[in-house]
Amino acid sequence: MGSPEIQERVLKRWFPHTTTPFIANAPMFGFADSRLAAAVTRSGGLGFIGGGFDFGPESAQLARLDTQLAETRAELGIVSSTGALPIGVGFITFKPAGFEMNAIPILEKHRVAAVWLSFPESDADHLPLIEAISKIQAKGDWVVKILVQVGTVQAARSAVEQGADAVVVQGTDAGGHQWAQGASLMSLLPEVRDAVAGDSNKKDVAIVAAGGIVDGRGCVAALGLGADGIVMGTRFIATTECSAPSFIKQSILSASDGAISTIKSVRHDVFQSTDVFPRQYDGRAVISLSWNDSQSGVSNEEVIQRYNDAAKQGDVQRRTIWAGASVGVIDAVVSTDQLIKDIQQQVKLAVQKITELI
Ligand SMILES: Cc1cc2nc3c(=O)[nH]c(=O)nc-3n(C[C@H](O)[C@H](O)[C@H](O)COP(=O)(O)O)c2cc1C
Known part of the structure; x- marks a missing residue:
């Protein structure tokens, strides 16, 4: 079993501005915009922007991403356009045509720190995308890491074989899209940790947990299962910086x-x-x-x-509100900074409590 302490240094090495334990927001398309991503990064996490799924030459999603990345740089006060941007971008990859031609130049232009791939038609479809991102890794003078979200051990193995730097293990408590046939983090994560440890002796591979984590307790559990850090989606919707409409935030609070x-x-x-x-x-x-x-x-x-x-008629009551199975624990909209600091503090207290118990 990999040691969380040693692995955490990997994420810290890749993303030096981050504090521990490592926390990132999920690249929720339409909700994880420049304001949320910048706030997460500013608070010691890794902020992600949802880049969408349309890689066509006229893609409005990519045009918006370009603008969002420029805004994020301004929000973070990074004036030089040649400095690396400590922000990741997530893409939904079931229609990958055009990725290299149209998405890669935007990632290069903004010098993003990480690219997150999720939901391919088949695992094999990620190979050319990972190769295209690896070309930027090779020629760039800043660090760009590749994360692949997976819901099975098999998908984790493929991602590592294809060259991913990290797998985001998504359990079925997660909000939003996910593997229809999946498993909880409790069963999936340790098996992925073992599989990745066996398959990747040549390089560091980080494992990040996603699905139902909303506070320090979930974070401690994920680290205990073998994760190096965590991702939260639903919890970040209920923050002041998330662009989700208030009826969605309210629905998450009241559930x-x-x-x-x-x-x-x-x-x-x-x-x-x-x-x-x-x-x-x-x-x-x-x-x-x-x-x-x-x-x-x-x-x-x-x-x-x-x-x-x-x-x-403008009635929003029927709109789908994507949310994870831990909604019941979320009871307030808070600032991103408060959320990250609270969770990191809760983790320390929970670990102390466990130490006393044992
Ligand atoms: C509103 C919403 C939108 C999401 N959109 C995306 C997305 O665009 N791309 C993606 O890879 N995952 C997306 N996800 C899934 C997240 O990556 C992540 O697995 C999930 O949020 C983790 O579970 P949690 O919501 O319980 O924290 C979304 C999740 C939510 C709740």
Whole structure:
């Protein structure tokens, strides 16, 4: 089993501005924008921007990413355009055409610190993307690390073989899209740690845990399972810097008992006509009016109709609210800085408490 203490130094070496334990925000497309990412980095974490999934030559998503990265540099007060930007970018990769041609130049231009890949049609599709990013690694004079989010041990193995520097192990408590057939962090993470330790004796590979972590307790658990750091998605939505609309933040605050109030399904996408992910993925979201209609026998066509009618009238009640199974523990919108400092402090106290116990 790898030692968390030794591995943590790997993340600290790659991202020297970070404090420990390592905390990053998930690159939630549409929600993880420049303001949140800059706040996370400024607070000692690694901020990620959600870069989207469209790599076409006219991609509005990439144009927006370009602007967001420039804004982040300004927010962080890094005046020189040649200095590295301590920010990562996450991409959804099930339609990878155009990545090298259209996304790579933006990453190079802004000298980002990390690239996160997630949700390929097949694991093999990541190889050319990782190779393209590795070319920047090789010729650049700043550090850019490759993280691949995985939901199975097999996907973790492929990512490491293909050259990923880190795997983000995503358990099924996670909010948002994820492997339909997956496992909790409790079972997945130790097995990934063992597999990666066996497969990667030539280089350091970091393991970051994602899925249901919202406070110091979850962070300690993840480190205990063999992670080098953590990623949080849902928890960062309920921060002052996240651009999510207030009804989404409110829904996360008011939800309790995530075992009952959230559910994993492809239907969340079907209802709002965003069912574009390959079939091996589904998503966890708060149980909605649409979900309840569907459970009581209303056809998908009718649920979609009701969704569209509501949306036309500006009624947001049917919108899918992606959230993890730990929503019940989130009870306040706080600043990113407060959140990161609180979690790092809670971790220290929890470790002390465990030490006393044993
Ligand atoms: C609102 C929302 C949007 C997300 N969008 C993305 C995304 O664009 N790309 C991605 O790789 N993961 C995305 N995820 C999944 C996260 O990467 C991560 O696995 C998840 O948030 C971890 O679980 P947690 O929400 O319980 O912290 C999203 C999650 C949420 C809650």
